[in-house]
Amino acid sequence: MAWCLDLDPSTNSKITIWLLKNVNNAEEIQKRLFDGHLKCCIIKASLIIDPFQIAVAANKALVAESLTTKTIFTEILFNLSISKNITSSLQTFGISATDKELLIVSIDNLKETSHSLNFIEGDEVDMKILNQFTDVNMVKKIYKISDVESKTMIC
Incomplete structure (x- = not known):
């Protein structure tokens, strides 16, 4: 049920993304996450239209000469945003205490992420149903997408 993709050949890396719903312990x-005990990136599913968005953000983080944020996982969140404000980017795309649908992102090290997945109280579902959780109006607002532009969005 996970979505996997090889990233830029120069990185020799692969991204794996899981979609979870009914999360009870956000x-x-x-x-x-803040304490550094989970070695993964956790993203609000409501702000993602397609997992390729995350793959692009992860690829950008991996090919960068240096990180703008402290970890590769926060760099993915930062790269999802059009803002250059780190705090705002992390708050917008990162997990909040009330989130029920999440995307868990791993770069290569599936063993560490598997441990993280076991800790999360929720139901893993097929990535094909991601659009059921996407808040298109919020995506349009965050990315400043006009109504005319939104007609070409893939949902």
């Missing part, structure tokens, strides 16, 4: 997940 507040605890958020705390563990």
Whole structure:
């Protein structure tokens, strides 16, 4: 049910993304992320139209000469945003205590991410149903997409 993709050949890396719904412990997940105990990136599913968005952000993070943020996982969140404000980017795309649908992102190290997935209380579902959780109006607002431009969005 996970979505996988090889990234830029120069990075020799692969991204794996899982979609979870009915997450019951988002507040605890958020705390563990901030404490550095979870080795993955966790993204609000409501702000993602297609997993390729995440792949592009991850690829950009991996090919960069240096990170703007502290970790590769926060760099992915930062790269999803059109803002250059790190805090705003992390707050917008990162997990909040009330989130019920999440995307878990791993770069290569599936063993560490598998441990993180076991901690999360939720149901893993097929990535094909991601659009059921996407808030198109919020995506349009965050990316400043006009009504005319939105007619070409893939949803």
